[in-house]
Amino acid sequence: MRALIRPRPLAGTVTAPASKSEAHRLLICAALSDRPTRLTLNGTSEDIDATADCLRSLGAEVLHEEGSLVVTPIRRVPDGPLLDCRESGSTLRFLLPVAAALAEEARFTGSGRLPERPIGALQAAMARHGVSFSADRLPFRTSGRLQAGAFDLPGDVSSQYVTGLLLTLPLLSGDSLLTVHPPLRSAAYLDITLAALRRFGVRPREEGGGADLPRRFQLSGPQAFHTPGVLEVGGDWSGAAFFLAAGALTGPVSVRGLDPASPQGDRRILDFLKAFGAEVSLRKDAVTVAPGSLRGLEGCPLDVDATPDLLPVLAATAAWADGRTAFVNGGRLRLKESDRIASTLSLIRSLGGRAEETPEGDGLIVQGGGLVGGTAEGFHDHRIVMAAAVAASRCPQGVTVTDAEACSKSYPAFFEDYARLGGDVHVL
Numbered sequence: 515m516r517a518l519i520r521p522r523p524l525a526g527t528v529t530a531p532a533s534k535s536e537a538h539r540l541l542i543c544a545a546l547s548d549r550p551t552r553l554t555l556n557g558t559s560e561d562i563d564a565t566a567d568c569l570r571s572l573g574a575e576v577l578h579e580e581g582s583l584v585v586t587p588i589r590r591v592p593d594g595p596l597l598d599c600r601e602s603g604s605t606l607r608f609l610l611p612v613a614a615a616l617a618e619e620a621r622f623t624g625s626g627r628l629p630e631r632p633i634g635a636l637q638a639a640m641a642r643h644g645v646s647f648s649a650d651r652l653p654f655r656t657s658g659r660l661q662a663g664a665f666d667l668p669g670d671v672s673s674q675y676v677t678g679l680l681l682t683l684p685l686l687s688g689d690s691l692l693t694v695h696p697p698l699r700s701a702a703y704l705d706i707t708l709a710a711l712r713r714f715g716v717r718p719r720e721e722g723g724g725a726d727l728p729r730r731f732q733l734s735g736p737q738a739f740h741t742p743g744v745l746e747v748g749g750d751w752s753g754a755a756f757f758l759a760a761g762a763l764t765g766p767v768s769v770r771g772l773d774p775a776s777p778q779g780d781r782r783i784l785d786f787l788k789a790f791g792a793e794v795s796l797r798k799d800a801v802t803v804a805p806g807s808l809r810g811l812e813g814c815p816l817d818v819d820a821t822p823d824l825l826p827v828l829a830a831t832a833a834w835a836d837g838r839t840a841f842v843n844g845g846r847l848r849l850k851e852s853d854r855i856a857s858t859l860s861l862i863r864s865l866g867g868r869a870e871e872t873p874e875g876d877g878l879i880v881q882g883g884g885l886v887g888g889t890a891e892g893f894h895d896h897r898i899v900m901a902a903a904v905a906a907s908r909c910p911q912g913v914t915v916t917d918a919e920a921c922s923k924s925y926p927a928f929f930e931d932y933a934r935l936g937g938d939v940h941v942l
Contacts, residue, residue, distance in 0.1 A: 517899075517918035517929065519906035520938040521887070523764035527800065528757055528931040529556060530749030530771040534924050535703060535778060537562045537747045538604045539710035542612065542681055544585035545574035547714055547741040553583045555747035556771070560923045561602040568597040568609050572616060587741075591617045599652075601626035601851065601923065606652070607636060607674035611682040614645045614660040623653040626894065631849050636675040639665050662688030662735055669698030669729070672846070677707040684716050684737035692718075692731040699846060700820055702779025709777050715740040748773050751780040752823050753925045754801075756900045757935065758783055759827045761803030762792035763834055763908045767935060768800040779820050786816065786828055790835055810837030810882050818877070819843035822850070825878070826858045826901035833867040834908060835882035845876035851923070852893035861902055864890040865909060887911025896923040903932055903939070914942070 532555035542565065544551035558566070558578075566576040566583065572595055575586035595617060599606040606624060610633070613620040629652040637647055644661040648654045660682065667675050676694050683690040698704075711718065716739060719732040749771035761767030774781065774796055784794050784801065791806040810832060818825050818841050825844055832839035847854035855871060859878060862869040866886030870879050887909035892899040894917045906913035918941065921928040929939050 515919045516914055516916050516942040517903070518940045518942055519903055519913045519915065521906065521909050521912065522936055522938045524757070524760040524767055524907045524932070524935040524937055525765050526935045527768040527770060528934055530751070530754040530769050531925050531927065532556055532558070532747045533750040533778060534559060534561055534752070535706050536710065538565050538608060539677070539681070539707055540713070540745055540747060541565050541569060541576070541583065541585060542608060543710050543714040543739055544741060545569040545572070545588050546685065547587045547739040549587065549741055551585045551741040552744045553585065553747055554581055554744065555583065556581065557927060558583070559926055560600060561604065564598070564600040564602040564605045565609070568599060568605055571595040571597050572613060588616065594619045594621060596621045596623065599624040599628060601628050603628060603631050604674055607633060607672065608678045608681060610636060610656070611640060611660055611678045614640060614656050614658070615682050615685045618657070618659060620656045621653070622656070627851055628652060632671055635668055635671055636678060639667055639679070660686060662686040662690045665690060665692045667692070667694050669694045669696055671699070673698065673700040673703045676704055680707050680711065680718060680731060680733070683733040684735050686735040688735055690733045690735060692733065694729045696726055696728060698729060700779065700822065702777060702820055705777035713742060713745060748776055751776060751778045751783060755780055755783040755824055756827050756904050756928070757931065758787060758801065758803045759831045760904045760907055760935070762787050762790060762805060762808065762831055763904065764805065766802050766804035768802040770800045772801050774801070780824055782821050783824055786824065787831070790831060808835040808882070810835045810839040812838040812840050812879070815840040815842045817843045822847050822854070823897060825854060826861065826897045827904055829858045829862060829869065829878055829880050830901045830905040832880040832882060833862055833885050833905065838879055838881050840872065840877065840879045842872060842877040850895070852895040852898060854895065854897070857891070857893040857895055857898045858901070861890050861898055861905070864888055865905055865913060885909050887913050889914045890916070892917030892920055894920050896920040896925065900925065900928055903929070903937070907937060
């Protein structure tokens, strides 16, 4: 699906979608819990639905009710369950060890770029503890139950491996020690995981950490997950970042439903927009961003190691700043739904801007001065499509973006909210 977006400033107020990161983790904890849980949230997405469907395959009941998901926990796992993770890396990496703890055999499949995305280190750690795999990439079958013990993981590939084991090891018969070796990428996502576990009464004992020290988590087992009954899924800073950036370009834009104290790392979007020169204000009920004199940040490169999902929209913002902006430490972006360094570069150039990869190949240098418009490829990547739409709000000419349906992966109502803020979108 292509979308034609005519230039029109965005301003007004929207509500943040439910946090995908929180929803994945809370759904899994609820499915492992002692009794039913009601998760209140303002809508789901394809990735959240993928996790819900995989939990159903494992024997949980997940019912959609207005404004909530009601989860009845797993009591009996069917023989050889099939878990279709679709395009969700979180679903695969979180539920791979969970399924191996609950089932003697399980089957996994997926689509899009998911079979190409790395899981080797997680498979290797599980193989050392009783699990064998029919293949090293999707589709495959697991055989054998995961056993407790000492687990070692690299921290520089994906924090999702660590989350998967943190969710699983309390289920095992015996105590486990999980060691994560530095450098640890996207550490804020582990904070989301630990917060979810605490809400269900599971508290790993942590020691170590720091730039050059391993982080160690001691998890006794088996432990019971105790639901508080009703939980609210917070607003998603990752999805809200697009409209907050639009506020910096054409706003003001206010987003309701965001917690400034959230463990979500992408709340740093406010720090980045302030650094560009946007005006940012926080009230009890909303976060507001308004335009300012945007300036490039080349003198102080913007490190996206902890917030890789923000690169596309920050690059679109940088294209309108005065001067150059360098984005560094984003090598893992090449392993997302698209190669997001290459696809973000293509987006900026397709719309008439100037950008290049960093010499190290792990980031971008974006030259400010504005964009023009044109046709941009969406690369079947929700964050590229949404970044194109944000850029289009200020382009003097219209923008056509392909693969506009990709927004459903994380933010199905994105174009509805875009229009609510005054955007002019036509599906072609």
